[in-house]
Amino acid sequence: MTANSLAALDDCEVATAAAEAGAAVVRALYGGRLTRFDKGGGDFATIADVDAEKAILDVLHTARPADAVLGEEHGRQGAAEAAREWLVDPLCGTLNYAVGSMLVAVNVALRGGAAAVADPFSGETFFTDGRSARVRQEGIDTPLTPTSATHLVDVNLDPPFPSAPRFRAVDLLTRPEFVERFRPRVVSTTLALAWVAAGKRAAYVTDGGDLTGSVHFAAGIALCRAAGCVVTGIDGSPLGPSARGLVAAADPETHRLLMSMIRD
Structure with missing residues (x-):
């Protein structure tokens, strides 16, 4: 797309174009030999993370030159006084991707x-x-419709565990009430949040701090909220600076059941 055509897009179309530009890079580099960049603590990025973020930044800088951007790989760019900020995670699930x-x-x-x-x-x-x-998909837009019909709940088991020992996601999976009602899944990527919004998962649970400003979680949280999911912290409080973690459920009953298990 040209600079003029990108600038003419609304914010939703810009976000979509940027995400699809990054996805094209991730898809193109899949299965090849990947250069890795160590981040410490066992974490790393690959050349796919870096190149996908560059493709996303190209779209955002062209379409919204006055906005700031916070990217996982390149940090914050743009004027410090910028009124708006984009959050970019070019490849959520790097460990998955690196092993095929x-x-x-x-x-x-x-x-x-x-x-x-x-x-x-x-x-x-x-x-x-x-x-x-x-x-x-394939040029056709369909409304997202959350549902708990699958009974599948994705749980993030990656460290750190800031709420332990009071709350540990792995303990939730061992509760008889959980096993009777749900089936656990661990995909290790926030794609699972989009799946809750789309009705492919009944819920998603993760520990952590305030995730609303996280490059990993912000897009998925926005999707779930707009789709009508129930989204809170792991203590049931509204998301925000004082919240811990995240419970995104397809409907109030699923959220109530999960909260009762977490609180117990």
């Missing part, structure tokens, strides 16, 4: 506004303007 698993997501979110999550391998792009949420 296709369970990854490309996340782009305008803080407090539009967001998009692209699945490079299914061809699905989930997006929201902050009011409604849809998924695009």
Whole structure:
């Protein structure tokens, strides 16, 4: 797209175009030999993370040159006084990707506004303007409809565990009430949040601090909220600076059941 055509897009379309640009890079480099960049503590990025973020930044800088951008790999760019900030996770699920698993997501979110999550391998792009949420596949847009019908709950088991020992996600999976009602899944990518919004998962649970400003979680949270999911911290409180972790459930009953187990 030309600079003029990108500048003419609304924020939702910009988020979608940026996420799809990153997904194209992730897809193209899949299965090849990947240069790794050590981040310490066992974490690393690959050349796919770096190049996908560059592709996303190209779209955002062209379409919204006055906005700031916080990217996982390149840090914050743009004027310090910028009124708006984009949050970019170019490859959520790097560990999966590096070993040949296709369970990854490309996340782009305008803080407090539009967001998009692209699945490079299914061809699905989930997006929201902050009011409604849809998924695009093969040029067709369909509203996202959360449902708990699958009874599948994704749980993030990656450290750190700031709420331990009071809350540990792994303990939730051993509760008889959980096993009677749900089936656990661990995909190790925030693509699972888009799946809650789309009705592919009943819920998603993770520990952590305030995730609303996280490059990993912001886009998925925006999707779930716009789709009508129940989204709170692991203590049931509204998300925000004082919240811990995240419970995103397809409906109030699923959220109530999970909260009762977590609180116990």
